[in-house]
Amino acid sequence: MAYGGNGRMFLIAVLYMSLPFVKIGVNIPGTILNAPFISLTDFEANFIRLIDKITNGSRIEINQTGTTLYYQPGLLCGGSLEHDCSPSRSIGYYLESLLCLAPFMKHSLRIVLRGITNDQVDPSVDVLKATAIPLLKRFGIDGEALELKITRRGMPPKGGGEVIFSCPVKRALKPIQYIDPGKIKRIRGVAYSVRVSPQIANRLVDSARSILNKFLPDIYIYTDHMKGSSSGKSPGFGLALVAETTNGTFLSAELSSSPQGQGTPVLPEDLGTNCAKLLLEEIHRGGCVDSTNQTLLLLLMTLGQQDVSKVLLGPLSPYTIEFLRHLRDYFQVMFKIETKLFEEERKGGDKVLMTCVGIGFSNVSKTVR
Structure with missing residues (x-):
C-alpha cells in the first residue's frame, strides 16, 4: 500500500501498519514532509527501532538515501524491554504510540524509556500519566500492571530522564457512552x-x-x-x-x-x-477528554466491540481531523459528527458528539492461561 501523508502523520501510518490485524506492507515516500528528497529524521528512525523491538517478524526496508520506507508489520510481542529515545523529541512522543499498542500485545509490556521527559513540543510524561492512564481504564484496561512511573527527569537538550511504562494485555475493549464530562x-x-x-x-x-x-x-x-x-x-x-x-x-x-x-x-x-x-x-x-488525548480515545473506540460508542469532545484539533481520515482509510470506520451548541455561557465552547460502531477487534495474540 502506498502512503502519502504529511508531517507527523508518517508515524501514525507506521503505527497502524504494526497492528496485528493489518497484514499488508506500506510504502512511505520521501514526499511525506511535503518536500522531495527529505530523508528520515533521527527521531523517526529511532521510533522505527522501537516498533521493531516490540514486534516479532517485522520487515523494514529503507533506501540508501533514506527517503523511502517499506514496512511489513509483524506480531506485537511485548515483554520486558528498554529503549533509548532520541534527544530530538521527548519520551511523550513515543508513549503516545505505546499507549495505543500496549493493550494488544501477546505479553504484558514493561518498557524502560530513557531520554527527555518534559519539553515544549510533545505531551509530557506527567500529563500522560494524569490523563491517558485513566482513559485506558474506561475501556477496561486496568489492574496493578497499568502504571507510568517517572524515575528520573530529563530536560532538553541533553535529557537524562527515565520512565517505566507497564500495561496489561486485553482480549477486547468495551464500548463506551461518555457524553457528560461533569463539572x-x-x-x-x-x-x-x-x-x-x-x-x-x-x-x-x-x-x-x-x-x-x-x-x-x-x-x-x-x-x-x-x-x-x-x-x-x-x-x-x-x-x-x-x-x-x-x-x-x-x-x-x-x-x-x-x-x-x-x-x-x-x-x-x-x-x-x-x-x-x-x-x-x-x-x-471542554469535552470528555482534552485535546491531547482526542486521537487515543477515537482509536480505542474504533477498535472496540461491534457496538455503538459515543463521546462528547471539544473542538477537534487539526491533528484529530487528519487522524479521522486515517481511521477511515485503514479501518473503514466513519464517525457520525454532530455539533452541540450550548446557550449557557457556563457550558463553555461548542462541543462535538462523535458516534461510531467498533470493528470488534479481538487480541488473538493474548496468551491463554
Whole structure:
C-alpha cells in the first residue's frame, strides 16, 4: 500500500501498519514532509527501532538515501524491554504510540524509556500519566500492571530522564457512552525543577494559584525538585496542571522552560500564569477528554466491540481531523459528527458528539492461561 501523508502523520501510518490485524506492507515516500528528497529524521528512525523491538517478524526496508520506507508489520510481542529515545523529541512522543499498542500485545509490556521527559513540543510524561492512564481504564484496561512511573527527569537538550511504562494485555475493549464530562471539582498539578534553585518551583506554584484561586478552592500543586542522578543532564523547570470533573474527566495544560542556550528565557512567574490561563482555555473547550488525548480515545473506540460508542469532545484539533481520515482509510470506520451548541455561557465552547460502531477487534495474540 502506498502512503502519502504529511508531517507527523508518517508515524501514525507506521503505527497502524504494526497492528496485528493489518497484514499488508506500506510504502512511505520521501514526499511525506511535503518536500522531495527529505530523508528520515533521527527521531523517526529511532521510533522505527522501537516498533521493531516490540514486534516479532517485522520487515523494514529503507533506501540508501533514506527517503523511502517499506514496512511489513509483524506480531506485537511485548515483554520486558528498554529503549533509548532520541534527544530530538521527548519520551511523550513515543508513549503516545505505546499507549495505543500496549493493550494488544501477546505479553504484558514493561518498557524502560530513557531520554527527555518534559519539553515544549510533545505531551509530557506527567500529563500522560494524569490523563491517558485513566482513559485506558474506561475501556477496561486496568489492574496493578497499568502504571507510568517517572524515575528520573530529563530536560532538553541533553535529557537524562527515565520512565517505566507497564500495561496489561486485553482480549477486547468495551464500548463506551461518555457524553457528560461533569463539572470541575478540583485542580492538581506538579511544578518541577531540575539543576536550578528549588525556589523556582515554589514561584511557579504561587503564580498559578494567583489565577486559579479565583475560581475554586480545591487546588493542590506539589513541587518536585529532583537532585543528583535523578535530575538528568540539563537544567530546566516547568508546570503541569490537571483539572478533574465530577464524572472523572481530566483536562490538562502544561508549559516548560526553554532548553539551555536556546530560545528566550522565561520567568517562573510568567510561565506559571500562562500555564494557568492555558488550563482555563482547555476547560472552556471542554469535552470528555482534552485535546491531547482526542486521537487515543477515537482509536480505542474504533477498535472496540461491534457496538455503538459515543463521546462528547471539544473542538477537534487539526491533528484529530487528519487522524479521522486515517481511521477511515485503514479501518473503514466513519464517525457520525454532530455539533452541540450550548446557550449557557457556563457550558463553555461548542462541543462535538462523535458516534461510531467498533470493528470488534479481538487480541488473538493474548496468551491463554
